[in-house]
Amino acid sequence: MDEGMEATIGTKVIKLDETDSTNEYAKGIAPEVPEGTVVIAKRQTAGKGRKGRFWASPEGGLWMSVILKPQKVDPRLVFVGALAVADTLSDFGLAPGIKWPNDVWVAGKKIAGILTEGKAGEYTVLGIGLNVNNPIPPELRRDAISMMELIGTPLPLDRVLERLLFHLNAWYRIFKECPDIMMAKVRERTFILGRTVRIVEDDNVLIGRAVDVLDDGSLLLDIDGQLRRILYGDVSLRIP
Numbered sequence: 001m002d003e004g005m006e007a008t009i010g011t012k013v014i015k016l017d018e019t020d021s022t023n024e025y026a027k028g029i030a031p032e033v034p035e036g037t038v039v040i041a042k043r044q045t046a047g048k049g050r051k052g053r054f055w056a057s058p059e060g061g062l063w064m065s066v067i068l069k070p071q072k073v074d075p076r077l078v079f080v081g082a083l084a085v086a087d088t089l090s091d092f093g094l095a096p097g098i099k100w101p102n103d104v105w106v107a108g109k110k111i112a113g114i115l116t117e118g119k120a121g122e123y124t125v126l127g128i129g130l131n132v133n134n135p136i137p138p139e140l141r142r143d144a145i146s147m148m149e150l151i152g153t154p155l156p157l158d159r160v161l162e163r164l165l166f167h168l169n170a171w172y173r174i175f176k177e178c179p180d181i182m183m184a185k186v187r188e189r190t191f192i193l194g195r196t197v198r199i200v201e202d203d204n205v206l207i208g209r210a211v212d213v214l215d216d217g218s219l220l221l222d223i224d225g226q227l228r229r230i231l232y233g234d235v236s237l238r239i240p
């Protein structure tokens, strides 16, 4: 594909009132649609996080999936989403931080989550859930927050989407041209560095100090003076 033909994220946007999960919908159409196609739903009836965890998706939030067709599957694509969300939040005057590997937090609470899924050699679906004007279910209120709650007034969802698409395009381009530049920004935006964290992977728990995010996207952990690389996967990171 030559420069002039480069796909733009959001040229084609499929807007739905309701679907089970925009990631599922996007995976269903991915082979037939051009790269950059976006699926967005007002509400999801079965919004999901990693490992099939539940993602609360009532009306008012931004629930969307971007269909990408990179040359090869790269776990660092999740950071294209995290950085674009973080830049969008900054545009609205908020101070976001990335919680490796796939969350964006503001004021000590989760405001967005990213879920990438794909089929090797064919497509990657970059799912983004951002709490904008939606209510947060009571059981999540201790750990989750919305833009409306932080800013004190509802926001025009279209405007948030427009900023997000702008930043997604910018970061996807940087990712393709020079992923190390993207990773430098991830490092800058990652708020857990220097802190003690708990990594939970199935039954295995590791406690250590988060030292760095490496260029391949992994997290460097200092466990009692021993450095250990934690690969991006289905690990959860908690702050004790």
Ligand code: BT5
Binding pocket: 020, 021, 022, 023, 024, 044, 046, 047, 048, 049, 050, 051, 053, 054, 055, 056, 057, 062, 063, 064, 065, 102, 103, 110, 111, 112, 113, 114, 115, 127, 128, 129, 130, 131, 140, 143, 144, 145
């Ligand atoms: C994630 O998973 O954070 C990825 C979430 C991706 C959601 C988007 S929405 C559009 C697209 N379509 C989908 O079906 N999914 C994507 P994970 O790291 O596993 O975190 C899940 C955990 O976040 C849950 O177990 C809850 O504790 C918490 N959670 C659920 N809903 C939330 C919400 N609305 N805001 C903040 N935290 C939430």
